[in-house]
Structures are given as C-alpha cells and as structure tokens.
Amino acid sequence: MDVAVTAFRSPLIILRRPVNESASARFGSTFGFSRKQRFSSVCIPKHKHKQGRRRGFVVRASASSSPESDDAKIAPLQFESSIGQFLSQILKDHPHLVPAAVDQQLQQLQTDRDAHQQNEQPSASTTDLVLYRRIAEVKANERRKALEEILYALVVQKFMDANISLIPSVTPDLSGKVDLWPNEDGKLELLHSHEAYEMIQNHLALILGNRAGDLTSIAEISKFRVGQVYAASVMYGYFLRRVDQRFQLEKTMKVLPNATEKENSAHQTTMDNARPSIEEDTSQVMSHPEVSTWPGGDVRPGGFGYGVKATRLRNYVMSFDGDTLQRYATIRSKEAVSIIEKHTEALFGRPEIVVTPEGAVSKDENIKISFGGLKKLVLEAVTFGSFLWDVESYVDSRYHFVLN
Template identity: 75%
Template sequence: MAVRASLNSDSDEPAAPIAPLQLESPVGQFLSQILVSHPHLVPAAVEQQLEQLQTDRDSEQKKEEPSASGTDLVLYRRIAEVKANERKKALEEILYALVVQKFMDANVPLIPAIAPSSSDPSGRVDLWPSLDEKLEQLHSPEAYEMIQNHLALILGNRLGDGTSVAQISKLRVGQVYAASVMYGYFLKRVDQRFQLEKTMKVLPNVSDEESNVEQAVGEGTGPTVARDSYESVSSHPEVSSWSGGMSNGGIGHGLKPSRLRTYVMSFDGETLQRYATIRSKEAVSIIEKHTEALFGRPEVVMTPRGTVDSSNDELIKISFGGLKRLVLEAVTFGSFLWDVESYVDSRYHFVMN
C-alpha cells in the first residue's frame, strides 16, 4: 500500500511512493497528488478542504429529521451516517497528508512498507538511511533526552550497535512501532507544556535524582502499554512512557536523568492519564492504519488460554541500527501527529475522546 504518485511527465512509470499508506477518499487522493507535485501547497489545500467539511457539517446539523416515521426516517438517518463517516475518513487522511508533508519539509523520507529486499542477499529489510541526526533535530533537547531513554529501554545494550543483524518477530516490531508513535504524541504534548512553563519561569521544583526516577519507572509510574498486537491501538489509547519494559536490559537499564522526565513524573494521575490519551478517534485510526500499511495486517492466533500464539509469527532480518531508525521515525510521527491534530482541530473541531 502506498500513496499513489502522479505519472512523471516523461515516463509511463509511477513515481516512487512517498508513504506506506494509500489514501482512498476523494480528499485524500487530491492531497496525495499535491504532495507529489507541489508539497508546499498542502497547507492551503487543507484549509480549503476543512472549510468545505465544516460547511457540510453545519448544513447537516441544520437539517431537521422528517416528521414521518418508518422508511423515510431510516433512510434519512442512514444517509446522515454515511456522510459523517465520509467526513471522518477525509479528516483522517488530511491528518496523514499533513504528517507526510512535515516529513517532506524535514527532508526525511518515510520508511516504505517492510519487506525483504531483493537487492540484499541476506534478506534484510532495513536498507534505508539512518538519518539519526536529522530526526534528532526535530525535537527539543529535553524531549530528545527522553527519546534516548526510550531507545535504551527498547534496545538495551544494543543501542550503540548499528550493524549487528537479528531475526525479530514482525508483529513484535509492529507493536514497538505503534507504541513509539503514541509515545511521541505524548512526549510532544508534555514537552509543549514544559517549554511554555520554562519560558514563563513557572516550572515546579522537581528532583533530578536518578535513583528517584528509576524507582518510579520500576513501579510503573506513567502510562503503560501492554498489547498483544498493534491492532489493539484503538482500544488502548495510552502511551508507554518507558516503553513497557521492552528492553532486554530490563526496567531502568541505561536510563539517564532528564529534567523533562522528572517534570512528567510530578503530574498527578489524572493529569498524566489525560496527557497520555490520544484525543481524537481520527488520530487513533491513523496510527493503526499507518502501522498496518508499514508492517502488513498481522494474523493473530489466540491459544486456548487466551494468549497470543507466536509460533507462526513472521520473522524479519533487521539490524539494530535499522530498528533504531524505525523507533525514531515512529516517535517523530507521533510528535507530528500531535501538531497537525491541534492545527486541524483549531479549524474543524473534532469530537474528542
């Protein structure tokens, strides 16, 4: 699955896909063409589309239901439901197009759909460039400290090993990717508040002692992620502050003191839960669809005990450097998703979770 590019003027072959997910609605296909031909015009095109969606929604809300009951009323409600679903899909694809455009502005191509490369005899899937420095520059220094801790918890003592190759469950890598997208969304949300309070010089006095941080992490402070498959993203709109203990090194392995991290831990439970929740159903759906487009739809088999049967998991060969790039992209995707969701909501108000 890919965003369809328009044909080159001097070739019958389509241009290379710019994102794993193919946009299907008329609005999404229109924005896909602009992403390929004139990406800098995407914001203006989105403005026009949002105005039209708002007009359509206002018009629908002003209509009165037929006074008669029976077939006419059922038909009326069905038509209204179809139109509402069309607007929802258009909004999802507007969010996605804006995220893709932000990656294009940063000159960081999105990783294509994961599949063994025919050009690599070993069957590795990660022949993409690392671009670690470019991705790092897209986050504040405080946020990147948190991202480094997130990477340390996922990769453990392999964090500095970019060349070694391992066979890993594709489903498991998909879970890590989806959790990292949600982590990036959460991180951008709290970092935005942190940077504002830092600028206004009203930051609370929180301890930067590493031992206190590690103790809190070990006790599960913060939102958690525990998914049997990344298909369940929509039913668990929480994000893992510390990657749910995915690292071979265990909770707390390789963690470094971070002012933003201790700031987050100063939140009360209700505030933390609110910041850890994806606000709109459209954003939740985009995380799920993008991850599925990247890794494919997993065939999840349940055992009689109710656990996931991993015996038939597809294994992929990927270097630890490639896995790091995947996680960095996912965190950045989530960060961008927070930005574009906020932008779209300021012009077309979502129904928030």
C-alpha cells in the same frame, strides 16, 4: 506504585490503557487493523494562465483516478478518499500548496457538517426517518475518512519539509534483510527539543538495551513484534510532544517549579534502590514488547531502568498527579488512533491468522534487521507521533473534532 515512576521505567506502559476503549481493544493482541488499503490517484486539471494575470488559488478534489500512481514513494499508506487522493497529488507535485489545500477542504467539511446539523429530521414515516439517519451516517463516515487523510497528509508534509523520507513498507530482500534505508538519525534528532530528545534516548535505551552501542549487528526478529513497538513508539511520541509543549511554555514563562528536579531526583533514587531485579519482576518485563525477549532474535533490554537517565523533562512529568499523567497520555481523537493503526499496517502488514484444531494462531514471519535499522524505525515512529499531535491541534483549530 507511583504512576509516574512506573511510566518512566518503561515509557510505553502508560500508553497501553488511556486510548479510548475501542482503540485499546484493537491495539491488544494484534495491530487491530481491519481495513485493506487500496489506491487510485486523482488527476489535477492544469490551467494555462495568461502572462501578467494573477489568479486565486482554488483546489478541488477530483473523482477521476489512476491506479498506476506511485504514491508509495511518498508514504506507505495509500489514500482512499477523493480528498486524500487529491492531497496526495498535491504532495507530489506542489507540496508547498498543501496547507492552502487543506484549509479549503476543512472549510468545505465544516460547511457540509453545518448544513447537516441545520436540516431537520423528517417527521413523516418511520421508513423515511431510518433512511435519513442512514444517509447522515454515511456522510459522517465520509467526513471522518477525509479528516483522517487530511491529518495524514499534513504529517507526511512535515517529513517532506524536513527532507526526511518515510520508511517504505517493510519487505525483506532476497537475503531477508529489511533495513536498507538512509541514515537520517541526525535530521530526526533536530526535530525535537533538547529535553525531549533526552527522553527519546531513554526510550531507545529501553528498546535496544545493551545493544545501543552495537548498531551494525543483525538480529532475526518477529515482524509483528517490531510493528507493535513501532505503533507504541508513535503513541509515545504523541505523548512526549504534548508534555514537552507544556514544559517549554512554563520554561519560557519561568514558572517551572524550582523544587521539582531536586525532589524527584531524590524520589527516583529511593525508587531505584527498591527496584526489583529482572528475575524478580519477570511478569512485568514480559508483559511489554519493548522490554521483553524478542521472539526469534537476541534483543534483550536490561529490564526496567536499563540505560534510563534522570532528565529535566522526565522529572517534570514525574511531578504530575496520576489523573494529569493519564490525560496527557491519552490520544484525543478516534481519527488519530485510526491513522496509527493504518500507517503501522501499511508498514508491516497484517499478521496472517491460521485456524487450526487447537484454535486460531497468528502466523508471523521473522525479518533480519540491524540494531541501527531498529533505531531508525523507533526514531521515525516517535517523530511521527510528535507530528501527529501538531497537525491534530492545527486541524482542530479550524474544524473542531477533538473531544477532550
């Protein structure tokens, strides 16, 4: 079966494999989250300035902390590193200074990495060599954690610049409902190109199915399954921004293949005619969370292709060969994968694993959510993934860490 056709019958299918091996293993049966979050804010020294005198902007990460921080009001994920906590404070107090603070922290990270690479390993004893390598490993892990939280802070800032509040940790109220969030669908739509938003609408059609026009209805759904769809939608948004940038560039340069739309429309018509029904392809439908029957709830998308419309960007991507499509669907850095894991866990928590005589069982809870709330979750997730691509590219231009 054509890779591109398979991908765009259910956009998330292609995103389950390309992530590097360690990431795909973690995203398997659970979110793959192994770290519990904790938070303490930092104190930023405030300096008095003499009138008429200008001072350069200098930011430093402080080691002091305050466990009473209200960081959750900005984003569900709580920062752990001193740099992350410092940027969190900047986000709350002076969000317009975040880019300058980030550039300075990246410069310091680059200095530290260069200094480590220039130092020669000791040639004395085996014990000294082991100790040296251990210290180097600890410092590398510290830099990686700081880099993750720099990326996360930049994503959060993008939402703040758009005047959009990130959904807080999903916690049911007394009635069991979770979606008491403001409706910001219109704002989220404006953050994407017209062609990209058409693709997002197809993505929503695959998830909501025939309930796309009934957003007030309430469903009782597995919290874990909603978390799976959220994480997969973040990855889809990352992929979508990546291919849309290429599309928009070729569109501006007027080098788009003229025959692409016509050829792919005819090709898709042929594939649609040969598409198996939901009864004939149950194994494939049940294999993916966004096109399966949701446990504990009446969410039944209409199978592959339900509500999916031919769009210009979709046809453009379908013209890619298999290798190109897989490369574009790959999350490029371990740091970005880790952010998706941690952010999703901060939103939905970790499924409780109960050991029984029959084996380990995931103890999940059901939540009550409207289809409108589910739409908001997916729109935010896709936008989060789009922003993640943007900030990953920005940071990599100043501190190279992306491998491909």
